[in-house]
Amino acid sequence: MSEHATSRIQAALSRRRFLQGTTLAGFGAFLAACSGGSSPSPTGAASPAPGDTTPPSSGPQQPTGPLNFANWDAYVDVEDDGVTSPTLVEFTETYGVEVNYANAQIEDNAGFVATIRPQLQAGVDTGWDLIVLTDWMAAKIVEAGWAEKIDEANIPDAVANLRDELKGLPWDPNQEYHYPWQSGATGIGYNSVSTGRELTKVADLFDPAFATKVTLLNEVRDTLSLIHRMLQAQGLASDNPSEELTVEDVQAVVDYVQPFVDSGHIRAFTGNEYLADFGTGTTWAAIVWSGDLASSAGPDDVFVYPEEGSNIWTDNMLIPKGAKNKYTAELMVNWVYDVERAARLANWIYYISPVNGVADAITELDPEAGDNPLLFPPADVVAKQHPLPNWSEADESAILDLFSTLTGE
Secondary structure, eight states: OOHHHHHHHHHHHHHHHHHHTTOOOOHHHHHHHTTTOOOOOOTTOOOOOTTOOOOOOSSSOOOOSOEEEEEETTOSOOOTTSSOOHHHHHHHHHHOOOEEEEEEEESSHHHHHHHHHHHHHHTSOOSOSEEEEEHHHHHHHHHTTOBOOOOGGGOHHHHHHBOGGGSOBTTBTTOSSOEEEEEEEEEEEEEHHHHOSOOOSGGGGGOGGGTTOEEEESOHHHHHHHHHHHHHHTTOSOOOOGGGOOHHHHHHHHHHHHHHHHTTSEEEEESTTHHHHHHHTSOSEEEEEHHHHHHHSOTTEEEEOOTTOEEEEEEEEEOBTTOTTHHHHHHHHHHTTSHHHHHHHHHHHOSBOOBTTHHHHHHHHOGGGGGOTTTSOOHHHHTTEEEOOOOOHHHHHHHHHHHHHHHOO
16 A cells, blocks of 8 residues: 555544544355354344334324344444434434434344344344345345345435445345445554554564464454465465455465464454454454544554455445334435435545445545545555455355364354
């Protein structure tokens, strides 16, 4: 990444922290990955209230609620109290429906889906009206018939403003079941005080000086693809791009990483929990997602697009089958596709907006944001970005088994 891009990320982090103060494809393999049963909700996450709905009046559709909305950590705009979201408060004021927004309810895709899989299989309400899942998992939900079809008549702004490059995906070609929430990258994050130096590569995570202070993501696709690219840069792996990782490629990654897990150099495999770990100093360096260090970490925590390349992905809004408040969920989908509102969201959470026209609106909010590489990755970064892999059922099953030898799960 260019020195200019690096400096813009660091400037963005400093500016955001000043504003915030102290705020904060194989379906069979998918079922196997989720077969561990329900997982407890993360501490402090709001619990859905599936039986609490406002009865609709006669005549045109009326919003019902509360809207139970499960999302990832650091993924909505908040005021200085670290809790109140202007976007959600304004929605409630407009439609008269409470939003039960469960921040950090989703820490990883498979873990969250495991908590609602029995209801999805049974075809009953999961307790959630709107959920946000990464593209590969969203595809599995749609292919399984576990998502409600979205009524285009209720989402005119989303239909009009979705960026063209996010349309026509093979698993939902007519945009009937999902709309993107945000796109982002997977790279490396580190605490510059703890490490005592700048990190620029995935390979830096394996510096002996950082033993016991490194975490990797428990999202199998993110971790495996980044480390495979590191091995490629060292001439130790195949030339396959990340989206075409094979079982043999994964075996090479596992063989490389396993000694670092056994020795304790790799402290843990985590989801968004690494934000808390950076805060306590138990983690100094990690594989992380791009925007959340900017929006929610400390003043010395830095995100870097690694020299070996980064992953590019999209998290998507879906309405689970049987949702009690489907119409209200559609209103929320439409709500966040308003250009001005989308600009405020993106400029706060530092992920890439799926909304057309948002660049000019972001610049109006913050004239310095126009060249922020978290919102607008520079050409040299984009040239080395790859989508996450999508495996056959047989390959995914084998790869999940291999990955479990690393995570111990």
